[in-house]
Amino acid sequence: MQTICHSGVRSIAAKIQRQTVDLSSFPDLVVIYLGMKVRTSGGLKTLISFGPKISAAVKAKPDGLLLHESILYSLVPLHTGMRQYWRDFQSLEKWARSLPHQDWWTSFVKDSGGTGFWHETYFMRGGMEAIYDDLDQLVGLSRFAPTSPAKGAMFSARQRLGVKGESTVPAPVNEEPS
Numbered sequence: 001m002q003t004i005c006h007s008g009v010r011s012i013a014a015k016i017q018r019q020t021v022d023l024s025s026f027p028d029l030v031v032i033y034l035g036m037k038v039r040t041s042g043g044l045k046t047l048i049s050f051g052p053k054i055s056a057a058v059k060a061k062p063d064g065l066l067l068h069e070s071i072l073y074s075l076v077p078l079h080t081g082m083r084q085y086w087r088d089f090q091s092l093e094k095w096a097r098s099l100p101h102q103d104w105w106t107s108f109v110k111d112s113g114g115t116g117f118w119h120e121t122y123f124m125r126g127g128m129e130a131i132y133d134d135l136d137q138l139v140g141l142s143r144f145a146p147t148s149p150a151k152g153a154m155f156s157a158r159q160r161l162g163v164k165g166e167s168t169v170p171a172p173v174n175e176e177p178s
Helices: 041-059 089-096 101-110 157-161
Strands: 002-004 010-012 030-038 065-074 079-086 115-123 128-133
Touching: 030 041, 030 065, 030 089, 041 101, 041 115, 079 089, 089 101, 089 157, 115 157, 128 157
Parallel strands: none
Antiparallel strands: 002 010, 030 079, 030 115, 065 079, 115 128
């Protein structure tokens, strides 16, 4: 129902249920967006093969994973992904540096299988970091911010973020090519 107020501006006289969230129980919340984009015909097979692996990993309920949501970014070219909410960086880092993620990452670094991969990570306490691998087009933050090679200290999310201390688990992939 529309009404006209004293200023002559039309307004909608409908009730909108607005809600917000209380994140005080999650002071170290981390939100990560991930994407995999098909670049070649073989990339479709690579992308499809990850579906069951990711589903199994989420079903295993890794410590610290609060929520996992699947996302379809585009159909052409096929570009899918996910958004995950983690209790804290340490939980995310521990999972990312262990199996099965360690195997996925090791395999991808050797051969992207006709796909491109990226992630962007956002922190409740401030800070963001991102990585873009084997993409033929810029996405997300890289569309407006300068990029640089992810080598040396920039090879690690911990280093890109400037998180103090050492990881409690070894890196899933050695930076040096094998």
